Amino acid sequence: MENIRTGSDFLHVGNRLLEWYKNNARDLPFRQTKDPYKIWICEIVFQQTRISQGLNHYNNFIKRFPDVKTLAEADENEVLLYWKGLGYYSRAINIHKAARQIMEEYQGVFPAQYQDILTLKGIGKYTAAAVSSICFGGKMPAVDGNFYRVLSRLFADDFDISNSRAFTYFSELAALVMPDNVGDFNQAMMDLGSEICKPKNPLCGECPINEDCLAFSLQKVTNYPVKTKKVKTEDLALTYYFVHRNGQFLIRQRKDDFIWKKLFEFPSAIPEEMEPFITQSKTITHKLTHKNLSIEIFNVAVSSEKEWNTFIAENQYLITDIQGSHEKSFPKPLENYIQNSLKD
DNA sequence: AATACGGGGAC
DNA sequence: GTCCCAGTATT
The missing domain is CATH 3.90.79.10 (Nucleoside Triphosphate Pyrophosphohydrolase)
Known part of the structure; x- marks a missing residue:
């Protein structure tokens, strides 16, 4: 598989994605800004959370806490109140800690470097890549569940996404198709994964990269991604x-x-x-x-x-x-x- | 490297 | 019921 890809040019896939994104981007409140604060908040809100579920929480949160300073000065319980019903409550606790971190360590200015963003509470490799690419021209792929799904199908790759090395593995696959505009590319992958390359019943007929998709040509799209880990309740x-x-x-x-x-x-x-x-x-x-x-x-x-x-x-x-x-x-x-x- | 952490919606 | 979602922290 690696040999097949070596020397091949997949960059046109990324460019096709950018073109599609231009005309098909979802109209979301955080799409009209490059304010790192708002992008940060939306990334946290929508971790493991569908847009329809978190949209009101995001809007209410931004309205009450419009900037880092306001958030940092707020009481933790009020931050939790605005997270009520959203789940994964450590996100709210960490978002509040990170705001105070930014005030103390970065004089209230959201850090622009990937490595600095990564030091903030509640921000991991995905979110650091998303904020840095969308707001500061960073060049890291924001590898999330959408990336796993889209890339595993594109390359008909059976790498187990429950493997802890999946993030690194699919980051390298992403690098093969990633154009220069990484910020838009990352968001394009999110929208494609959400609206076209869905887990169930993907709309392959409308997919802008279906001609490049190996799983599609093999008619095995729903075989991917491979995930072996079972959740026990x-x-x-x-x-x-x-x-x-x-x-x-x-x-x-x-x-x-x-x-x-x-x-x-x-x-x-x-x-x-x-x-x-x-x-x-x-x-x-x-x-x-x-x-x-x-x-x-x-x-x-x-x-x-x-x-x-x-x-x-x-x-x-x-x-x-x-x-x-x-x-x-x-x-x-x-x-x-x-x-x-x-x-x- | 593996596990815990919410809630909602699609099927 | 099962699986998944703009993942991260902890062990």
Whole structure:
């Protein structure tokens, strides 16, 4: 395979892609700017996240935090609030840390060099390449899932994308087709992978590089990419107590390990004396990528002010009400539970 | 080198 | 149900 490619010229593939991108680029809010801050934020928001899912989050985030300084000066919990429901919450924590990093280490000016960008929290090789190429003329391919799919099909290459060397391997393949305008090339690959070269039912008839695509000519497009690693999901049971009185309820903040980093949740235990206040329980099932959650939530309607105050004092819980809960970030299933309790 | 980390949508 | 998505940090 390597021998076949050696000496061959695949540059016209990249140029064809650029031409296609000129007329078919998706109209997205971050496509009209080269502001590294906005490109950075959009890259983080859309990691492992479809455009349709994250678009509102991106727009709201930019509106509230329009620049590095505003973000750096904000409270971490408010950043998490703007990430509510988006998932992979360490992204929000890291994005906030990186903003403060830029203020302290780069005097508030987003670094232009790939190696400097790479030092920022939450930014890895993909994002560093994307920001540097789109905003600063960097020449690194932004190798993501789209690159794996498009390139493995283009070359009918069965290199296992679950192999940890896949990033390096497909970076080298990308170099074969990459034109001088790397920023547009990277974005063109994203749009092609999203709209044409899709995982299921790719639109090969409309693909601008189908004449060059080996998998297409072999009619084996859906054989690629090859991915051997299987994801195993495990079951996990959680218990929560929705302890409330006079429209207020108790919460606490999670640690930054395990799931739902630094998000707010309900107490997971109550003292025996409080059990008589339990009125009902509800079990919610919730699917995470590697976990099937079964969450049992007990409704605890506390009618005694004494019990209420004692419980709070002994456990350092925070008190909030429905209005206040809108100002905190909860895991999706708990967010849904709160919204439903609002209707009662 | 392998694993954990959310949530939603396509099929 | 299964797989995937503009990946990164951690071990």
